[in-house]
Amino acid sequence: MYSRCLASLLLLGCTLLAGCERETRAFHEEAPAINDVSPTDFRAGGTPRPVAKNPQAAEYERNAFHISEGKRYYEWYNCYSCHAAGGGDIGPPLMDDEWRYGGEIEQIFSSIVEGRPNGMPSFAGRIPEQQVWEIAAYVRSMSGNAAKDAVPSRGDEIKTTKPLTQVPPTPERSEPPRSNR
Amino acid sequence: MSGRKHICAALVVLLAGCSGQQAALDAAGDQAATIGDLWTLMLWVCGFMYLLVLIFLAHAIWRARHALDAEPLTHGSGSRAEHPLRMALGGWVGLIVVGLFVLSLATFFIDRSLAQARTDDALKIKVTAAQWWWKVEYEGMAPDQRVVTANELRLPVGQPALLELHAEDVIHSLWIPNLGGKEDLIPGRINSLLLTPRREGEYRGQCAEFCGLQHAKMALDATVMNPDAFTRWRQQQLTPAPAPSTPEQIRGHEIFMSGPCAACHQIAGTPASGQTGPNLTHLASRRTIAAGARPYSFEDLRDWLRDPQSVKPGNHMPVVQLSDSDLNALTAYLDSLK
Known part of the structure; x- marks a missing residue:
């Protein structure tokens, strides 16, 4: 009885410790640069090609600090003006399951850095690379694709949408985007 | 001896709080x-x-030591100590009430x-x-x-x-x-x-x-x-930033405008119009950088631009990688914004 109690306490301790890593703050991190990321091969009507995964990039969507910083930069760099709070405006929505240029974090990174046709400007040289990764991680979290224990919960503003911690993950669609949009 | 020294040091520190900036x-x-x-x-x-x-308190301690053989106080109504005790207690409560009333x-x-x-x-x-x-x-x-x-x-x-x-x-x-x-x-x-x-x-x-x-x-x-100096300062702050004059400053100006700096900072009279970071129009006329983290000087400004995260860890200014000559040029430009 006693040992079972001790074992469950130990287990609980380990579970708590597992939470320690999720918010490590790296202020001097060297972010993977644009050259390390293969640009996507998305073209109108084409089939998506598997993207080269970057192990360092994946860290960004598992880290609470990076995602919340991304949320701040999303506002600071005025992503709002076109994508609104994720629901889309003159730019496409970011919280749904439709990705014109790929929904992996590496692909979102290159969409931000390179710009995309029909209005998405290139932010190369405008936003430091680490911050672009953070924004990309936040954009991923909007559709429920980032780690649940790392995403920020309710924001300061009044919103009609659910907090990110309650958004169910929406897997990327396998079929190419509809041609009429 | 060292105890007294410590007390003196502590007093000096405390007294230093009484005047100054x-x-x-x-x-x-x-x-x-x-x-x-x-x-x-x-x-x-x-x-x-x-x-x-x-x-x-001192009186009570003194009494306990020196007046042991005196007649002990007796309690209860009619005893000799009752009247003065009652007076003292009443006076004490009155004093507290008046004191708190005055303070409130x-x-x-x-x-x-x-x-x-x-x-x-x-x-x-x-x-x-x-x-x-x-x-x-x-x-x-x-x-x-x-x-x-x-x-x-x-x-x-x-x-x-x-x-x-x-x-x-x-x-x-x-x-x-x-x-x-x-x-x-x-x-x-x-x-x-x-x-x-x-x-x-x-x-x-x-x-x-x-x-x-x-x-x-x-x-x-x-x-x-004084009000005249204030008016002069205000007029001077209204002017747009001076144009870069030396080749180094011109290079720094280009780096600022084409790099990430202009996305967050504003310099009046230039295309830089970011709103999230501090306005830098007359940066070089200020006495400190980064909200008092360092005094203003060319060297401190360059340190700050080289790596803001080691001067003030966790602040929201990112590290922007620049070569040494670019860094000097950028600092020279910002240092010209009097």
């Missing part, structure tokens, strides 16, 4: 003087009571006078706190008369200044001890603070509500100057 007891404005008066009153009232308690009244009236002291001829200044710096805007008669600066507050002596307090992210609190009391800056809410400076000088304000990693390095450089 950031001292609540060295009032340089009406509001700070009022609060100082309340403080003095509290010191006298509480000091008097404290002294009385100590005297009675004084606090109430001083708080009221500070809250009501609003005048129409006040200089209107909007102060916005963000992690971890102060944005200071002087409202003018027309939009082109508006001065925007950061981490410095300049006030003309003798004129009341009405500070409109905003916060961008979390709750901060503005405290310039020489000029007045604390007032919180709360997101989504506008507070106001009236300061009437009476003595020229340089004072230091500080965020007084824990607001995150760099709360300690969130200082506001407050200067009280």
